[in-house]
Amino acid sequence: MEAKEIFIIRHGQTEHNRKGIVQGKGVNLSLNETGEWQAQKFFDSFRDEGFEVVYTSTLLRAQQSVKKFIDMGIKHEIRSELDEISWGEFEGNASMMEQSEEFKKLVDKWTNGFLNEKPTGGESPIELQQRQLPFIQEIKSIDAKKILVCMHGRAMRSLLCTFLNEPLSKMVAFEHTNLTLYKLFLNGEYFTVDLFNNTEHLKD
Numbered sequence: 001m002e003a004k005e006i007f008i009i010r011h012g013q014t015e016h017n018r019k020g021i022v023q024g025k026g027v028n029l030s031l032n033e034t035g036e037w038q039a040q041k042f043f044d045s046f047r048d049e050g051f052e053v054v055y056t057s058t059l060l061r062a063q064q065s066v067k068k069f070i071d072m073g074i075k076h077e078i079r080s081e082l083d084e085i086s087w088g089e090f091e092g093n094a095s096m097m098e099q100s101e102e103f104k105k106l107v108d109k110w111t112n113g114f115l116n117e118k119p120t121g122g123e124s125p126i127e128l129q130q131r132q133l134p135f136i137q138e139i140k141s142i143d144a145k146k147i148l149v150c151m152h153g154r155a156m157r158s159l160l161c162t163f164l165n166e167p168l169s170k171m172v173a174f175e176h177t178n179l180t181l182y183k184l185f186l187n188g189e190y191f192t193v194d195l196f197n198n199t200e201h202l203k204d
Contacts, residue, residue: 004186008149010156011061012038013178020098024087031064038179038202043068045201052144057082062150069148081135084152088122113169125168128158136162163191
């Protein structure tokens, strides 16, 4: 089996990202001006990479981040498995922002192995991982050798843990910022990391 290259990026910046407001699966914002610039910079760096398929979540910010690749005629697959985790009551709530004590306590529980914990009305890491499994199987079986995936921060952390056979309690190790890149190789059944939280494409 030939090796595959999987390029996994987080979407560009939205206004909620800029302000530190939690988005999640239920908030469907567009990119802001900085996010559009980030998307352009990534396209400029990888337009000739030869991607055979582009996967995105159902959310606008992910699709807009790779629109220029889609406009080139590259096959585009929209997959709900790639949607961000549902943050429930945290989503769009300026009183429960990313730096709030409530938010930090929940993430700390996950890091300590309490992976069935979830916000009111939201998803747990275990539930997120379970919905991602069909997509992971597709990546392993698809004929394409160069694959671009655009998704979301927490969902990306979960996906990387599963790809690399790490427990979800290690999600915090996969740092990210807007339009960061993780590049993986798949040889047979095993994934390895080639680029880790890479943002070289965003430099002037």
